[in-house]
Amino acid sequence: MNPDAREYDYSVECKPDFAFLTVQIPAGQTLKVEASAMATMDTNLVMKAKMKGGLSRLLTGESLFVNEFTAQNGPGQIGIAPGSPGDLEHVYLNNETIFLQSSAFVAATPNVQTDSKWQGFKGFFSGEALFLIRCSGVGDLWFNTYGAMIEIDVTQDYIVDTGYIVAFTEGLQYEVGMLGGLRTSFLSSEGLVCRFSGQGKVWIQTRQVPAFAWWTLPFRPQKNNG
Amino acid sequence: MDIEIQHGPGNAAAKIHLHPRETVIAEGGAMIAMSSDLHVETTTHNRGGGGILKGLKRLLAGESFFINHFTSGDHGGNIIFAADLPGDMMEYRLDGDTLIVQAGSFVCSSSEVTMDMSWQGFGKAFLSGERAFWLKIGGHGQVVLSSFGAIYPVEVNGEYIVDTGHIVAFNETLNFSVTKAGGSWMTALLGGEGLVCKFQGQGTVWCQSHNESTFGRALGPLLKPRS
Numbered sequence: 001m002n003p004d005a006r007e008y009d010y011s012v013e014c015k016p017d018f019a020f021l022t023v024q025i026p027a028g029q030t031l032k033v034e035a036s037a038m039a040t041m042d043t044n045l046v047m048k049a050k051m052k053g054g055l056s057r058l059l060t061g062e063s064l065f066v067n068e069f070t071a072q073n074g075p076g077q078i079g080i081a082p083g084s085p086g087d088l089e090h091v092y093l094n095n096e097t098i099f100l101q102s103s104a105f106v107a108a109t110p111n112v113q114t115d116s117k118w119q120g121f122k123g124f125f126s127g128e129a130l131f132l133i134r135c136s137g138v139g140d141l142w143f144n145t146y147g148a149m150i151e152i153d154v155t156q157d158y159i160v161d162t163g164y165i166v167a168f169t170e171g172l173q174y175e176v177g178m179l180g181g182l183r184t185s186f187l188s189s190e191g192l193v194c195r196f197s198g199q200g201k202v203w204i205q206t207r208q209v210p211a212f213a214w215w216t217l218p219f220r221p222q223k224n225n226g
Numbered sequence: 227m228d229i230e231i232q233h234g235p236g237n238a239a240a241k242i243h244l245h246p247r248e249t250v251i252a253e254g255g256a257m258i259a260m261s262s263d264l265h266v267e268t269t270t271h272n273r274g275g276g277g278i279l280k281g282l283k284r285l286l287a288g289e290s291f292f293i294n295h296f297t298s299g300d301h302g303g304n305i306i307f308a309a310d311l312p313g314d315m316m317e318y319r320l321d322g323d324t325l326i327v328q329a330g331s332f333v334c335s336s337s338e339v340t341m342d343m344s345w346q347g348f349g350k351a352f353l354s355g356e357r358a359f360w361l362k363i364g365g366h367g368q369v370v371l372s373s374f375g376a377i378y379p380v381e382v383n384g385e386y387i388v389d390t391g392h393i394v395a396f397n398e399t400l401n402f403s404v405t406k407a408g409g410s411w412m413t414a415l416l417g418g419e420g421l422v423c424k425f426q427g428q429g430t431v432w433c434q435s436h437n438e439s440t441f442g443r444a445l446g447p448l449l450k451p452r453s
Contacts, residue, residue: 016233016236016237017236017237017312085312086237087233147233147236147237147308147312148232148233148236148237148238148239150232150233150239150241150259150306152259156261156262156263157261157262157263158259158260158261158262159259159260159261159262159264160258160259161257161258161259164258164259164308179257179266191255195262197262202259204258204259204306206232206233206237206238206239206258206308207237207308207309207310207311207312208310211310212310212311214310215310215311215442216442216445216446216449217452218442219442219443219445219446219449220446220449220450220451220452221446221447221449221451221452222451222452223451223452223453224451
């Protein structure tokens with residue numbers, strides 16, 4: 001992957017805590033954007049709502065609606081704010097493929113195909129109701145994290161807690177399991193881990209939304225049974 | 227081991243580079259990624275001492291009951307730790323001195339350091355109404371601590387007051403007493419400042435910019451009741 005290649009001009013500001021993406025859409029061209037992520041835009045942009053993937057999406061419980069913004073009568077600018085405060089990265093796919101955790105998708109140019117890849121049969125995130133989006137083709141892809149992002153070059157095996165995986169390149173082999181043996185996994189509080197092997201890249205996030213949600217538990221009111 | 231703290235102060239993570247056959251110990255659940263050939267062992271205590279009782283004491287201290295020991299193989303390796311809440315991390319090198327750490331701020335340390343409750347602080351800390359215990363960390367080696375929000379050190383020479391919810395750690399050379407913030411108990415309670423720590427002597431207090439409990443109390447009422 002060439003880090004300098006890009007199809008559309010863009011800029012990312014306020015990394016790594018509050019990354020915000022601005023994309024220049026050329027005249028007559030289209031950008032696919034995660035639903036409700038558009039924050040600002042020129043008035044010549046026209047939006048069309050699309051549900052990508054169809055019924056399988058609904059079955060997974062993940063609303064993965066993508067809006068398409070088309071620049072009419074000249075180029076247009078769009079400002080995109082991901083839902084979670086955190087970091088944002090760009091990759092240029094040149095007939096390459098990346099797997100994204102579903103909530104990480106932010107935007108893509110039209111020739112990037114985004115297919116949900118139902119992982120139930122593979123047991124990738126068994127026990128953690130997550131699924132992956134397979135992004136392939138040619139063009140720009142932007143994705144975000146909750147917290148900061150760390151890019152890891154996998155040259156030997158590497159282990160990542162499944163809750164912190166953001167994206168990884170196709171070609172890596174992966175296997176989900178427990179850390180150490182059954183006893184270690186249970187006692188260590190480390191949960192499920194994914195063991196990547198081969199050559200490629202993995203992107204991880206430094207925080208996870210469920211952990212933050214669990215932290216709020218003792219502060220929530222007691223249910224009044226009266 | 228070499229410690230690289232990344233992406234502070236917002237959502238810091240600590241990347242630990244281990245030399246061959248070196249061990250880092252960490253709170254359960256703190257590991258987010260690592261070299262696959264690290265050997266993992268879970269114990270209730272520092273290896274070689276204590277036992278279940280020490281594990282229980284750590285549980286009471288708000289730390290996970292279990293401590294994970296990650297040991298590298300012949301080629302070394304690396305491991306990344308993160309905290310649950312947004313905030314920063316700091317590294318401290320112990321050279322025979324002792325650090326008192328607010329329970330929950332401990333992330334990881336080299337295996338040579340000793341970790342125990344600070345019984346001296348038990349009563350006072352309990353009264354403070356915040357997280358009830360401190361960890362006492364001593365020996366020789368490196369420690370990584372996390373905070374809610376940013377971390378700033380305060381050099382104390384004489385007396386200094388810090389709200390109990392804003393303490394990350396302090397040198398054991400400092401004496402501390404838990405006291406009221408205002409002139410009277412009434413102003414202390416009405417002022418919402420509750421109880422504070424008064425430090426005396428010479429040493430450093432590392433403070434965190436935000437107070438977990440205060441944020442939790444702001445957020446809690448907006449959430450659904452616990453079922």
